[in-house]
Each structure stands twice: as structure tokens, then as C-alpha cells.
Amino acid sequence: MNLADLSSNLLYVAFIAYLIATFVFGGAVKGNKEGTFKSEKRWGRVAITITVIGFIANLGYFFTRWGATGHAPLSNMFEFTTAFGMTLVGGFIILYILYKTPVLGMIVLPVALLIIAFASMFPSEVSPLIPALQTNWLAIHVSTVVIAEGILAISAAAGLIYLLKVVDLTKRSKQRFWLEAIMYSLVLVLGFVVVSTFFSATGYEAEFTYVDKEGADAAITYSMPPIFGMNEYVALTEDAMTPLIETPALVHAGKLTTVLWSVIVGTVLYWLIRLVFRKRIAALLKPFVKNVNLQLMDEIGYRAIIIGFPVFTLGALIFAMIWAQIAWSRFWGWDPKEVWALITWLFYAAYLHLRLGKGWQGEKSAWLAVIGFVIIMFNLVAVNLIIAGLHSYA
Amino acid sequence: MENLQCQCGHVNPPGTKLCESCGRSLTEKDQNSKLVDMRYEGTARRSQTYNKSIIDKIWNFFSSVKVGVSIIVVLLVAAAIGTILPQQAFVPATTETAIQEYYADTYGSIGRVYHFLGFHDLYSSYWFIALVGMLAISLVIASLDRFVPLYKSLKNQRVLRHPSFMDKQRIYAEGPGAEDTLQKAETKLKELKYNVRTDKNGLLAEKGRFSRWGPYVNHIGLIIFLFGVMLRMIPGFYIDESLWLREGETRAIPEVPGYYLESKNFELENYSGEGEEEVFGEALDRVGTVAKNYQTDVVLYQKPEDALPGADDSQEVVKEFPIRVNQPLKFDGYAIYQMDYRLDELKAMTFALTNKETEESLGELTIDLIDPEDIYELESGSTVELLGYYPDFSGFEDGEPQTATPLPNNPGFLVELTTPETPEGETSFITIQNTVEPLGENDYKLAFQSVETRDVSGLTVRKDSTLPILGLGGLIFMIGVAQGMYFNHRRFWIQQKADGTILLAGHTNKNWFGLKKDLDQVVEHASLPAYTDQQDEIDKAEKAEKEGEALS
Incomplete structure (x- = not known):
């Protein structure tokens, strides 16, 4: 077994450990019927042990891959997103040591699993570095960013738990709607994973030529049945499904197809869950947060941000600027990724001012933490895949 | 407004909530509340005290957290809008009209509206800069409004406080x-x-106590940073020039007096996927070629200030250096970066003066495409006179050949060929594809023999004297954040x-x-x-x- 294979096997081990730990954390929280926290403590200890084992395997994945590729494995969509899942768990372990809250693990671990599964949908072969990335700043800048984002995401998890407990699901309200919207979007990610895995397992491929927005000829390979066709497409694969709608050159029909498939499958999954349990997903989780100490969740959310914010500033702005000055001759160039890093930073700055200056604690703070996570995910997913720029490496 | 005298005899400035000396509540509201509001130690903040003159109003506006956060949010939203479509710096168009057309053609009506609203150059628009300026003002005023009274109050703390405090x-x-x-x-x-x-x-x-200064320290860091950014507009602090340098060429470095740069060689290397790079094989199969290295081997020369103009022999070699991405050449506060390249630019073309009928050659000539000679004399006594040279021939206009750029992408030559047999001379217009004989059929032609090419390096010349200031701002910000958050x-x-x-x-x-x-x-x-x-x-x-x- 070579280093690269060992690396991917370790990632599997981590994935499975997180999966098991999720259920043990869930059991620890649910089993605590009397609210005495005795059994919760015992099962919590089992669950965190499994999590730590998974995390060690995850670190093993990271460093063996580093050895295999010869560079920090943070250079493309698969590597960065996987690392994000890992730092999310790392951030959780730190906060678990500080606050001993199994319920946090029950929310963070499935999200980390989703993120790692999402990452695995991108090409994961060992790829070489372009000249701009051949420097130690790759490891310094990107690892700081991914650690910061992992910690900041914990604050969103704490916020989500806070909201699950305080939002009244029996009455129609904006809060109830948006809380369920968060759950729904998590299921959509699952939909993406399911549909991608299905079509890649069945080996679906359809090739087309098309005319791109600059008027040049180009080719594309769909890995899912094309719902949308590229501008002036011509099918090269014989038995491929004929696209239902042809999009203008501006729209990337291939990506849009992937999005629509994910939405379709995700929505079906969501309604299946609703039909089977006859409850909102938020309501399904409600019993788990019954014993949650709200003040503690608020504190965890805040603590995660005051740890994550300075690390983010250092990694995503300061180190980023130093490297940009060395590689691109200017420390700042309004590249979309740079702009979204600034937006993320401004957002958390606003959070801190509202919390410390305007007394926005509790529920308001929790909503803001969740929005912060949405911004981070937008920067990770949409800015890489939709908005083209210097950082589009995937 | 009047000063407030406390029961303890201490005279407090107007707007004070807790007596500076004994800590008694001075307002009725505070006297009746169960807990005292300890933010800013109950001192008189200017913004909470005066609201009459226009200056008061401006001060109060900018010192408010609500206003500060609103500015942050507006900036955040504006910055996001700027990423919906690429900014003009990233589109392949340079002139004002070409840019406008590019947005309209590529993005349709959305592009037209985006351009019309000026969002294609959002980050240098006046309103965006004004927003950043407002943020800076807010940082200064909000900090002063809180810091000054807080500092005074904490400095003059009494040990004994009134029981009601x-x-x-x-x-x-x-x-x-x-x-x-x-x-x-x-x-x-x-x-x-x-x-x-x-x-x-x-x-x-x-x-x-020092942790109380954290917010003000980090705001000072931000102000220093923004000040550094502003300094770049002052001439001399900031240079951004591009330099196209051909292999073998020596050029004066733009905006850097006294320095010259010679390119010895440009190299583009791709990953091979073989040997040590075998691990990358799968990835390379999927994406095609991936660049491994861009490199220009340069020699940096300096001409002493007292050297005579044009005296090349007084140049001193300062440094030989391979400029690569991530490894700029640095000297004397300047840096030169590897940014771009053009492979195989035409350097020289060799022709043979040939008799069309007999195919007999009267000798060869090589035309340097950057610096051609006016007349080429061949051994046979024939001459080729270059009447006109069009490095990037783009067609005729009013019968005159035109050149699109000064770069030798598609060279065209208007030549007069004189041989012992044709002493009057024959005129010919030669381009890579064909030959035109405007004044009638000729006996001789220039037959294309060979071409020499070389690579061109696209370099960026940069000086940014504001960097230390920006670094200082960043450092102070981080110190301030740690000071305020972790203590x-x-x-x-x-x-x-x-x-x-x-x-x-x-x-x-x-x-x-x-x-x-x-x-x-x-x-x-x-x-x-x-x-x-x-x-x-x-x-x-x-x-x-x-x-x-x-x-x-």
C-alpha cells in the first residue's frame, strides 16, 4: 500500500469514526431522560473518545497525503473542503474539552460528515501545484484560514442548538421557517452527495461540444444526465439524454444540471423524512436539545468567535496579503475570493460590535452565527465554482 | 449645560452618570435602578451629552455603534455586489467603449445595467471610497468619544466608594x-x-486594566492601515509598471532611474508526469498540461550617476537572478515580478534574393524584426532597401500598409530590390503569407528561408513604500484584538x-x-x-x- 492509498484509507476510518460518534453523542443526549447528566457524561466520554480516534485518523490522512503529494494538501476543492471538515471536528474537540457538551457533537459531527462527503465528490487524485502555489505560504495561509473557519463554524453549530431550543415550532413564524430552511439546505447537500455517488457508481458520462460566452468552441463531459444543455450544444455521446432546455452562453448548464439534480434528490429525501416521521426536521431534533443550557450555548458560540476571528484575520487577511504581495506583486486586488474573505471578516466584526456594543446576545447572536456559516460556505462553494477568479483551482 | 455637583462635594462635568469621586448615581433613573450601568464607568461621553450644534450632530452620528455597524453592513453588501460580475480589471477589454461592449455582449441586459451603474469598477468608485472614509471617521470618533473619558476615569479612581455605588x-x-x-x-x-x-x-x-484599551488599540491599527493605503496616492510611494523584456535584450527599468535589466533566458516548464512526477499522472490526464515553472534569468545592471549618457561600458552588474513566480528580484526597495510571457516571438527573418526564373540565389539577408536596417548589401553587389516596415501588418488603408501594434506578430516589408541585372530596382511588398508586386511583375523575389524566435517575459516593476506602514497597522490591530479579547x-x-x-x-x-x-x-x-x-x-x-x- 503506498502513501496515497494509506491516506485515503485513513480518511475512511475518520469518516466512519465520526459517523459512529454522531450516534453515540445522540444517544448520550437522548438517554439523559431525567436531566441528571450522569449517563450523558458517561456516554459523552465514549463518544468523544471515538471522535478523537477519528480525528487522529483524519490528521493521519492529512499528513500522509502531504507526504504523497509533496505539498500541504490544501490546494484544491477536495483537499481544502476535507481539511475544513477536519478543522470543524478539531474546533469541536477543543470546545468539548472546555465545556463538555455532547449535544454540540451531535450537531457538529453530522455537518462535518456532510462536508467531507461533499469534498469527496470532487476529483481527489494527487495533483501538481501551479507555480503561484509553490511556496510555504500555501501551508501557512490556507491552514490558518481553514482552522479559523473550522472554529467559526462551531459558533454556528452552537447557534443552531440555541435556536432549536428557543424557536417555538408549534406556531407559524419567520423563525420556524428559516430554521427549517437551514435543515432543508443541509439535506440538499446530502442530495448532492447521493446523486453524485449514484451517477459516478453507474459510470454515467455524456460528452457535448458547445460555444462558450467568448464565442469559442468548447467541450464538456456531463457526469449526470443533462437537464440543461450548454449554448448551441452538439451531443457526442450517442445514447445520451437530449437536454430539456438549452441555456444561453452565460449560464454554465453543466453546473446548473448538477445543482438541479441535487435539489430534486435532496427535496425528495426531505419530503421522505417528513412523510416517515410526520414532523419537521427541526421538530425531530427538538427532543435532543431539551436539556440544553442556553446560556452555555450562547457562551460557546461567542467563545468560538473570539477565538476564530483573530485567527481568521491573521490567515485570511494578513497572511493572504503577504503572500499576494510576493506572488502577484500586489497585496490586494479585489479578486472575488479576497472580497469574500473581507466580507466574512466585516460580518464577524459587525457581530462583535452588535454583541458588545448593542447587547445582541442569545437568539439574535445565534442567528448571526448561523449567517456567518452561510457566508463561509458561500465563499467556499459558490466563489470557487461559480464566480471565476484567481482562486478557482478546483 | 451645567456641571453636576455630587453630595460628596465633587464637581462632575455635565453628562456624568456616576460621580467620578465616590461613585454615587447622579441621575434619578440610575438612583432607582437595582444595578448600576458600569459601561465606560458612568463617565460623561461627549456624544451622550451635547446635541445642539452641527458639530455635535456629526460627532454623535459617527460615535454611534449603530451607525458604525450600518456602515460595515453597507460596505459588506457593496463589496458582494462587486463580485456578481467580474470587475473591469479582469475582463479582456481595455478601452472604455470596449469594456462597455464586453459587458453588454457577454452578460446581456444584466451586463448593461451593471456597467451603467458603474459596478464594473465598483471598488474605485467615489461612493465606495467615501464609505471606507466614513468607516475611518467612525473609527476615530467612536474611539475618542469613549476612550478619553474612560481613560480619565480609570486613571483617577478613588479607593473608597460610596456604599450606594x-x-x-x-x-x-x-x-x-x-x-x-x-x-x-x-x-x-x-x-x-x-x-x-x-x-x-x-x-x-x-x-x-490594559485590556480595556484593546478596542481602541485595534482601531488605531486599522486607522494606520487605512492611512497607509491612502499614502499610495502620493507620488513616489508607489510604483506599478510593466516591462516586456525579450531574451537577449537589455532595457532601462521604467520608473527606476539608473537600473537596467537584461534577460538571458525565459523558461516555461510543464509537469511531465514521469519519473518523480508519476504520482501526478492521473491528474495530468484529466486536466491536460499544468505549468511547473515560469522563469526569467536576468542580469541587473546599475549605471553610476556620473556616467555619461550612452556610455554603456560604465554599467556595473549588480545581481544575476532567476525571477520566478513567488521569487521576485528585490533591490533597493524595488521588486520585479514574473507575471506573464509570450513564447516564440519572431526575432529575425532570413530571405534569399532569388531570380524567379532560374531559382538562382544572389545571397541571403537577415532582417532583425525589432531593429531592422535601412539597406542590406549582398555580396553579389545587389541591395535590398527597406522602404517600409510594418511589424504587425493589418491591411491597407488608402493604399498604405498599416500596422496594428509595434510587436512583430505579422511583419510586412516594403522593399526595393536592386541587382546588377535590374539596376532600376523592383518594388515588392512581402508578408508571411504572400508577396505583392505593386508596380508590375518583377524578375526577382525575396524567398523566405528561415525565422528566428525568442521568448518575451512580462515583468512587473513594483515599489510600495507603504508596506511597512500597513504591516505596522496589521500588527497593532492583532495586538489590540488579543488585548481586548483574551484579557x-x-x-x-x-x-x-x-x-x-x-x-x-x-x-x-x-x-x-x-x-x-x-x-x-x-x-x-x-x-x-x-x-x-x-x-x-x-x-x-x-x-x-x-x-x-x-x-x-
Whole structure:
């Protein structure tokens, strides 16, 4: 077994450990019927042990891959997103040591699993570095960013738990709607994973030529049945499904197809869950947060941000600027990724001012933490895949 | 507005909420509240006190947190809008009209609207810069409004506070004490690294006051950073030039007097996927070629200031250096970066002067495409005179050949060929594809023999003297953030009344848990009366009231 294979096997081990730990954390929280926290403590200890084992395997994945590729494995969509899942768990372990809250693990671990599964949908072969990335700043800048984002995401998890407990699901309200919207979007990610895995397992491929927005000829390979066709497409694969709608050159029909498939499958999954349990997903989780100490969740959310914010500033702005000055001759160039890093930073700055200056604690703070996570995910997913720029490496 | 005199006799500036000397509440509202509002120590903030003149209004506007956060949010949204479509710097068009057309053609009506609104150059628009400016003003005013009174107040703290100040602190205790209680408390507090001051029958223990300056320190860092960015507009601080350098060429470096750069060689290397790079095979199969290295081997020369113009021999070699991505050439505050390249630019073309009928050659000539000669004399006594040279021939206009750029992409030559047989000369227009004979059929032609090419390096010349200032700003910001977030300001006031009763109050700007942990140790050591967290009591009472309502 070579280093690269060992690396991917370790990632599997981590994935499975997180999966098991999720259920043990869930059991620890649910089993605590009397609210005495005795059994919760015992099962919590089992669950965190499994999590730590998974995390060690995850670190093993990271460093063996580093050895295999010869560079920090943070250079493309698969590597960065996987690392994000890992730092999310790392951030959780730190906060678990500080606050001993199994319920946090029950929310963070499935999200980390989703993120790692999402990452695995991108090409994961060992790829070489372009000249701009051949420097130690790759490891310094990107690892700081991914650690910061992992910690900041914990604050969103704490916020989500806070909201699950305080939002009244029996009455129609904006809060109830948006809380369920968060759950729904998590299921959509699952939909993406399911549909991608299905079509890649069945080996679906359809090739087309098309005319791109600059008027040049180009080719594309769909890995899912094309719902949308590229501008002036011509099918090269014989038995491929004929696209239902042809999009203008501006729209990337291939990506849009992937999005629509994910939405379709995700929505079906969501309604299946609703039909089977006859409850909102938020309501399904409600019993788990019954014993949650709200003040503690608020504190965890805040603590995660005051740890994550300075690390983010250092990694995503300061180190980023130093490297940009060395590689691109200017420390700042309004590249979309740079702009979204600034937006993320401004957002958390606003959070801190509202919390410390305007007394926005509790529920308001929790909503803001969740929005912060949405911004981070937008920067990770949409800015890489939709908005083209210097950082589009995937 | 008038000064406020406290019962203790101290005269406070207007707007003060808690007496600077004894801590008594000065407003009726504060007197009736259960807990005192300790933010900014109850000092008079300018923004909360005056609201008459236009200056007051401006000051109050910018010192408000609400306004500051609103500016941040507007900036955030504006920045996001700028990423919906690429900014003009990233589109392949240079002139104003070409840019406008590009947006309209590529993005349709959305592009047209985006361009019309000026979003294609959002980050240098006046309104965006104005927003950043407003943020800077807000940073300065909001900080001054809070820092100045807070600093004064914390600097002039009295040890003894009025009982009404103490019993309105969140942490409070009252109860009997022994004779040595104060001394014991003092020893323990000193052990816990508190600064302790005593006065008559009381003590004030304080720790981590510097953490209160954290927000102002980090704001100073941001101001320094923004100031550095502004400095770049001053000539001399900032240079951004591009330099296209051909292999073998030596050129003066633009905006860098006295320095010259020669390119020895440009190299583009791709990953091969073989040998050590075998691990990358799969990835390379999927994406095609991936560049491994862009490199220009250069020699940097300096001409002494007293050198005669044009005297090349006085050039000194300063440095030989391979410029690569991530490894700029640095010298004397300047840096030169590998940014771009053009492979195989035409360098010289070789032709043979040939008799069309016999195919007999009268000799060859090589035309340097950057610096052609006017006349080429061949051994046979024939000459080729270059009447016109069009390095990037783009067609005829009014019968005249035109060149699109000065780069030799598609060279065209208008030549007069003179041979011993045709002493009058024959005119010919030659391009890579074909030959035109405008003045009638010729006997001779220039037959294309070979071409020499070379690579061109696209380099960027940069000087940015603001970098140290920006670095300093960043550093101060980080220090300020750490100072404010990871430390906290804890204080205890302890007094012993004549009858032996101990009054104890505690305050921290954050992390009450940590404060209580400290206090627990002091209470145990000095047998102080048990304290209560009055905020918890209030919360509990409120909760009970709510539940009561829910039940009824």
C-alpha cells in the first residue's frame, strides 16, 4: 500500500469514526431522560473518545497525503473542503474539552460528515501545484484560514442548538421557517452527495461540444444526465439524454444540471423524512436539545468567535496579503475570493460590535452565527465554482 | 449645560452618570435602578451629552455603534455586489467603449445595467471610497468619544466608594468581618497578581486594566492601515509598471532611474508526469498540461550617476537572478515580478534574393524584426532597401500598409530590390503569407528561408513604500484584538465600616466566571461574607415572574 492509498484509507476510518460518534453523542443526549447528566457524561466520554480516534485518523490522512503529494494538501476543492471538515471536528474537540457538551457533537459531527462527503465528490487524485502555489505560504495561509473557519463554524453549530431550543415550532413564524430552511439546505447537500455517488457508481458520462460566452468552441463531459444543455450544444455521446432546455452562453448548464439534480434528490429525501416521521426536521431534533443550557450555548458560540476571528484575520487577511504581495506583486486586488474573505471578516466584526456594543446576545447572536456559516460556505462553494477568479483551482 | 455637583462635594462635568469621586448615581433613573450601568464607568461621553450644534450632530452620528455597524453592513453588501460580475480589471477589454461592449455582449441586459451603474469598477468608485472614509471617521470618533473619558476615569479612581455605588455592583456582599480581614484580603489579592491600593478603611484591587484599551488599540491599527493605503496616492510611494523584456535584450527599468535589466533566458516548464512526477499522472490526464515553472534569468545592471549618457561600458552588474513566480528580484526597495510571457516571438527573418526564373540565389539577408536596417548589401553587389516596415501588418488603408501594434506578430516589408541585372530596382511588398508586386511583375523575389524566435517575459516593476506602514497597522490591530479579547479587567472594592461590617463589590468587563473564581479564593482566605451575583438574582426573579404569568 503506498502513501496515497494509506491516506485515503485513513480518511475512511475518520469518516466512519465520526459517523459512529454522531450516534453515540445522540444517544448520550437522548438517554439523559431525567436531566441528571450522569449517563450523558458517561456516554459523552465514549463518544468523544471515538471522535478523537477519528480525528487522529483524519490528521493521519492529512499528513500522509502531504507526504504523497509533496505539498500541504490544501490546494484544491477536495483537499481544502476535507481539511475544513477536519478543522470543524478539531474546533469541536477543543470546545468539548472546555465545556463538555455532547449535544454540540451531535450537531457538529453530522455537518462535518456532510462536508467531507461533499469534498469527496470532487476529483481527489494527487495533483501538481501551479507555480503561484509553490511556496510555504500555501501551508501557512490556507491552514490558518481553514482552522479559523473550522472554529467559526462551531459558533454556528452552537447557534443552531440555541435556536432549536428557543424557536417555538408549534406556531407559524419567520423563525420556524428559516430554521427549517437551514435543515432543508443541509439535506440538499446530502442530495448532492447521493446523486453524485449514484451517477459516478453507474459510470454515467455524456460528452457535448458547445460555444462558450467568448464565442469559442468548447467541450464538456456531463457526469449526470443533462437537464440543461450548454449554448448551441452538439451531443457526442450517442445514447445520451437530449437536454430539456438549452441555456444561453452565460449560464454554465453543466453546473446548473448538477445543482438541479441535487435539489430534486435532496427535496425528495426531505419530503421522505417528513412523510416517515410526520414532523419537521427541526421538530425531530427538538427532543435532543431539551436539556440544553442556553446560556452555555450562547457562551460557546461567542467563545468560538473570539477565538476564530483573530485567527481568521491573521490567515485570511494578513497572511493572504503577504503572500499576494510576493506572488502577484500586489497585496490586494479585489479578486472575488479576497472580497469574500473581507466580507466574512466585516460580518464577524459587525457581530462583535452588535454583541458588545448593542447587547445582541442569545437568539439574535445565534442567528448571526448561523449567517456567518452561510457566508463561509458561500465563499467556499459558490466563489470557487461559480464566480471565476484567481482562486478557482478546483 | 451645567456641571453636576455630587453630595460628596465633587464637581462632575455635565453628562456624568456616576460621580467620578465616590461613585454615587447622579441621575434619578440610575438612583432607582437595582444595578448600576458600569459601561465606560458612568463617565460623561461627549456624544451622550451635547446635541445642539452641527458639530455635535456629526460627532454623535459617527460615535454611534449603530451607525458604525450600518456602515460595515453597507460596505459588506457593496463589496458582494462587486463580485456578481467580474470587475473591469479582469475582463479582456481595455478601452472604455470596449469594456462597455464586453459587458453588454457577454452578460446581456444584466451586463448593461451593471456597467451603467458603474459596478464594473465598483471598488474605485467615489461612493465606495467615501464609505471606507466614513468607516475611518467612525473609527476615530467612536474611539475618542469613549476612550478619553474612560481613560480619565480609570486613571483617577478613588479607593473608597460610596456604599450606594458598591451595593449596585453585580457582585456584592455585606456582613461581619474580623479585625485582620482587610489585611488578609490584601495579601491574597496580591498573591493573585492584583494591584492593591488602600486608603483608610478600604482597598481597591485591580487587574488587567490594559485590556480595556484593546478596542481602541485595534482601531488605531486599522486607522494606520487605512492611512497607509491612502499614502499610495502620493507620488513616489508607489510604483506599478510593466516591462516586456525579450531574451537577449537589455532595457532601462521604467520608473527606476539608473537600473537596467537584461534577460538571458525565459523558461516555461510543464509537469511531465514521469519519473518523480508519476504520482501526478492521473491528474495530468484529466486536466491536460499544468505549468511547473515560469522563469526569467536576468542580469541587473546599475549605471553610476556620473556616467555619461550612452556610455554603456560604465554599467556595473549588480545581481544575476532567476525571477520566478513567488521569487521576485528585490533591490533597493524595488521588486520585479514574473507575471506573464509570450513564447516564440519572431526575432529575425532570413530571405534569399532569388531570380524567379532560374531559382538562382544572389545571397541571403537577415532582417532583425525589432531593429531592422535601412539597406542590406549582398555580396553579389545587389541591395535590398527597406522602404517600409510594418511589424504587425493589418491591411491597407488608402493604399498604405498599416500596422496594428509595434510587436512583430505579422511583419510586412516594403522593399526595393536592386541587382546588377535590374539596376532600376523592383518594388515588392512581402508578408508571411504572400508577396505583392505593386508596380508590375518583377524578375526577382525575396524567398523566405528561415525565422528566428525568442521568448518575451512580462515583468512587473513594483515599489510600495507603504508596506511597512500597513504591516505596522496589521500588527497593532492583532495586538489590540488579543488585548481586548483574551484579557479582562477585574476589580474588587472592599471596605470595613467602624462597626466591623465588611462591604464588598466586584466588577469585570467580561468573564464573570473567572472573577468569581478569584473571589472564591479571597473569601475563603480572608473569611469575607458570602457574596451574591445580583444579576442572577434579577434573572431568576424575572423568570419566576414569567412562569407565574404563564401559569395564571
